[in-house]
Amino acid sequence: MNEFETDLATALRSVVPAPPEDIDPMKIVDATRPGRLRTVAAPLGVALAVVCVALAVVIVGQVHQGGKQEAGATGRGFSTPAPTAVGQDGGLTTAQRALAIRIAKASARTSIPAAWNSTSPADGNEDSAWPPNVQEVSAIATTHASAAKYVATSGADPSQVIVIRLVGDFSWDTTGPVNHGPTVGNVATIVVDARSGRTTDAGLEQQQPPKSLPNATVLYQR
Amino acid sequence: MDHEEEFSTFVRLCAADLQRAAWLLTGDWSSAQDLVQTSLAKTWLRWSSIRRRDAQPAYVRRVMMTTFLAWRRRRWSCEVAVDQVPEPGAIEDLAGEVSQRAAVSEALRRLPKQQRAAVVLRYFADLTEQDTAYAMRCSVGTVKSHTARALANLRANGALQAAMVDGSRR
Numbered sequence: 001m002n003e004f005e006t007d008l009a010t011a012l013r014s015v016v017p018a019p020p021e022d023i024d025p026m027k028i029v030d031a032t033r034p035g036r037l038r039t040v041a042a043p044l045g046v047a048l049a050v051v052c053v054a055l056a057v058v059i060v061g062q063v064h065q066g067g068k069q070e071a072g073a074t075g076r077g078f079s080t081p082a083p084t085a086v087g088q089d090g091g092l093t094t095a096q097r098a099l100a101i102r103i104a105k106a107s108a109r110t111s112i113p114a115a116w117n118s119t120s121p122a123d124g125n126e127d128s129a130w131p132p133n134v135q136e137v138s139a140i141a142t143t144h145a146s147a148a149k150y151v152a153t154s155g156a157d158p159s160q161v162i163v164i165r166l167v168g169d170f171s172w173d174t175t176g177p178v179n180h181g182p183t184v185g186n187v188a189t190i191v192v193d194a195r196s197g198r199t200t201d202a203g204l205e206q207q208q209p210p211k212s213l214p215n216a217t218v219l220y221q222r
Numbered sequence: 223m224d225h226e227e228e229f230s231t232f233v234r235l236c237a238a239d240l241q242r243a244a245w246l247l248t249g250d251w252s253s254a255q256d257l258v259q260t261s262l263a264k265t266w267l268r269w270s271s272i273r274r275r276d277a278q279p280a281y282v283r284r285v286m287m288t289t290f291l292a293w294r295r296r297r298w299s300c301e302v303a304v305d306q307v308p309e310p311g312a313i314e315d316l317a318g319e320v321s322q323r324a325a326v327s328e329a330l331r332r333l334p335k336q337q338r339a340a341v342v343l344r345y346f347a348d349l350t351e352q353d354t355a356y357a358m359r360c361s362v363g364t365v366k367s368h369t370a371r372a373l374a375n376l377r378a379n380g381a382l383q384a385a386m387v388d389g390s391r392r
Contacts, residue, residue: 008373011382012246012341014322016346019242019255023237025237026230
């Protein structure tokens with residue numbers, strides 16, 4: 001070590017003042033003690049567990065409620081996907097969807113009120129092929145017995161049916177007294193046998209406001 | 223002697239020297255105590271694995287240097303070299319001691335962090351190059367390099383040279 005280094009070492013040791021306060025080792029030990037961590041972690045863990053249980057209860061409740069709604073509507077239990085969102089085929093197979101669209105279009109075309117006859121017909125596109133008096137079409141797969149919730153049905157059997165609901169402006173030529181005009185309404189409900197495609201029941205009513213089928217697959221929406 | 227008692231004894235023996243070294247590194251007591259307490263807390267967490275008693279000071283110095291260099295890396299943008307280092311307690315102090323302390327502190331603050339650490343370990347803590355290299359987690363050659371550059375920088379510092387001369391006269 002040369003002279004400069006010696007002087008530097010001396011200067012470094014002489015200029016440092018005494019520390020203003022001692023460090024308490026027990027404070028360091030206590031701050032890192034596992035027991036202290038436990039006192040912090042335990043309430044956090046309990047709070048986290050409570051939140052998790054609450055979330056689980058909410059989720060299970062929602063699933064259970066959804067399952068019950070679906071079971072009531074379809075009679076197929078919780079395993080069937082809930083038919084809800086627009087554009088999804090929940091509750092309807094591809095074939096059932098095609099059948100429902102075909103029957104709904106046919107029904108809509110034959111129920112156009114006289115006031116709508118001057119409007120332009122369909123141009124071949126699937127969406128625009130819907131008659132102009134149709135605002136919305138929804139469908140749900142269920143049992144014939146459960147379909148009574150939506151329209152007066154002719155049976156209470158457990159056979160699979162498709163309930164189709166059209167919302168718009170409809171006019172049906174029905175039998176009735178002399179000079180009885182066509183039946184009109186804004187909600188048409190058709191029940192179709194899922195196997196044969198045969199219409200089993202139908203109803204036309206005036207609803208304010210008109211309502212689509214709850215939790216149903218929306219087949220068309222203007 | 224259990225671990226807590228052994229650690230308490232170690233802290234009581236070493237804390238003052240560690241704080242002084244930390245003061246040279248950081249330039250103020252608040253940061254110095256923060257640095258030492260952080261280093262001791264990290265050391266305590268590994269205390270049971272430090273088997274040799276003579277390895278304990280080296281271990282805590284190593285932790286302190288690692289912590290200091292990491293701190294300085296994070297705070298580097300905040301560090302601004304100034305012409306005069308503030309010295310709040312200087313009013314009542316003797317003028318010569320104050321000026322020497324300010325000169326040394328300022329000279330150290332002007333050094334890059336690695337050079338400052340090397341100087342403090344080599345000339346304040348009086349460590350060998352090997353022990354300094356262990357504390358700084360680098361090679362002996364790197365310590366020599368940092369030390370040589372630091373000494374060159376300090377020699378070029380006129381205020382420090384004057385303060386050292388004045389100090390040696392007192």
